[in-house]
Amino acid sequence: MRKLVECVPNFSEGRCSEIIDSIVNEVKKVEGVKLLDVQSDGSHNRTVVTFVGEPTAVKQAAFASCAKATELIDMEQHHGEHPRIGATDVIPFIPVRGVSLDECVELANELGQEIGAKLDIPVYMYEAAAKRSDRKNLPDVRKGQYEGLKKAISEPERKPDYGPAKMHPKAGATVVGARQFLIAYNINLSTSDVQIAKKIANNIREVKGGFKYCRAMGIRIEDRNIVQVTINMINYEGTPLHRVFETVKNEAARYGVNIIGSEIVGLVPLQALIDTADYYLRLEGFNRKQVMEENI
C-alpha cells in the first residue's frame, strides 16, 4: 500500500487565470502527484489547490508551485477579502494513507527550510508543525496580514521559523504546516428555528465544552425552510462522525426535533466511513484490508 499525503496550498491570486494555470501546471508536471481540485475565488482573490501523492513527490510539487507563485504574484498589488500574508499564503500537509501526522510534520519542516533557503521567503510553521504554542492557529500567525507583518517581522516574537527575518519584496511570507484531514460535515434538522441549531452547535463545539476536534455553527437553510448544524471535523480519528451524529440526534430530541439527513461536503477518507460502519455494526476485529478494493 503506497504512502499517500495530501497537500492544499492557498495562493493569493483568484482572478488572473494565466497566473493560476502557471502555478497549477507546476503541480501537474510532477510524476506521482495527482491533482484533485482547483478552486479560485475572485472576491477572496485566492486559489486553493488540492493534490495527493507519495510524500516526496508531494513536497516537490508544493515547492515548485510556491516558486512559481513567488515569481508571478506581487503582494504589493494584492487586494482581497481573505486574510493573507504572502503569495503562497499557506501550505498544509495532511496524512491520507499509511502516513502519520508526525511524518507530515517532518515533511512540512523540510519544505519550510527549503522555501526559506532557496526562495528567500520567511516561513512560519503552524498547526501540528508549530514550533511555538502561539503559532498553532493560522489567524495568530497571520495577525496584521501582509501589510502589518512587513513592519512587525523584525520584532522577536514574530521572527520566522525558517528563512530571513525580512519579508520577500513581492511574495511576502508563507505559513507551512501539517494537520489532520478536515471533513466538512452538515447535519440538517426538522425545524425552521435557527436558535435550536445554534444551541446544538454550542453543545458540540470544543470552545463551549463539546468535542475537542469539532467546530460548529447553527445556520438557516432558507430554500428548504430548515436549519443546519454546519461542522468542521478537524480530526475524525479523535472525534468520529458517528459520535457527533448521535450527540446531535440526542440533543435535538430534547427540543422534539429530528435529524432529517446529513451531508459530507467534498472528500472524506475511506477510514472515516469504515469507522462509521464499524461502530454501527459493532464489528469485531475488522481490518481495512478486508475491503476488496484495498487489495487491488
Place this chain on the structure above:
Amino acid sequence: MRKLVECVPNFSEGRCSEIIDSIVNEVKKVEGVKLLDVQSDGSHNRTVVTFVGEPTAVKQAAFASCAKATELIDMEQHHGEHPRIGATDVIPFIPVRGVSLDECVELANELGQEIGAKLDIPVYMYEAAAKRSDRKNLPDVRKGQYEGLKKAISEPERKPDYGPAKMHPKAGATVVGARQFLIAYNINLSTSDVQIAKKIANNIREVKGGFKYCRAMGIRIEDRNIVQVTINMINYEGTPLHRVFETVKNEAARYGVNIIGSEIVGLVPLQALIDTADYYLRLEGFNRKQVMEENI
C-alpha cells in the same frame, strides 16, 4: 475508474501442491490480474482460487487455469467430501466495480463457449447466467456428481449449454456462471441459548419468509459461550447489511438478548460499507467519488 471483475474458480485438487501451484501459476501469468487468495482443503480435495482484474484479463486467466486443470487432474481418481462434477468444478464471475451483473453473465457465456469448443468439456451455465430455471442452483446442476453425470449427460434434460453432450474422459464437466458478491457475515448474541439464534436465523432467511438475499443458520460458539447467527449475504445491494443487523437486533430484543458484535469474514466490497455509513448517518446525495481513495 477501471472496471473490475472477481473470479473464484474451484478445482478438484486439494492435496498435491505441485498440481495446485501449476494451476495457480496460470492465473499469475496473466497481466492485469491480481491473485487474492488460494484456499486448499485436503478432506474436500478441492482448491478455491480468488482473483480480480479487468474483465477480459480475468476471463483469460480463468480459461488458462481451467486448461491446466484439464491437463493435470483425473476425475477417475478423484475422491473428496465436497460435491463435484469436474476437474474445474465451477467458475463464477462476480461484479466488483463499474461492472453490472449482466456484463458478468456475458463474460461467463464467452468463457463457457470457449471451454466447450477448445477443451471439449461439457459446460453448464448457472446462477444469473443460467439458461434454464432448473440450473440456477449449483446443487441441481451437480446432481449425481461426476460419477452420476457420466451416465445422465445423454438425457435431454442434462444436455450441457456448451460443448459436447459427453463427459471429458479426465476432466468431466464444468459449471460457469455469474453471481453477486457474497458477504460472509456473523452476528453474535448475548446468550448461550442456541434456540434463540436458530429462531432469529429463521426470521431473516428467505426460505422462511425473511430477506430474499439472506441465508442464515443459528449456531453455538462454544469457546465464548455465546450463540451466533451466521449469514451468507448473497446480494448486498438487494438485502443490505444494516437491514439484517437492525432486524436481528429487534428480534433478539424480544428475548431480552442483545447483539454483542458482528463479524465480516473475508472480503467486503467498499460499496457495502459506504451503504452502511449512508444509512446510519442519513446521508444526503453522497457519491462514491467523494471517498478520497477513489480519486487516486
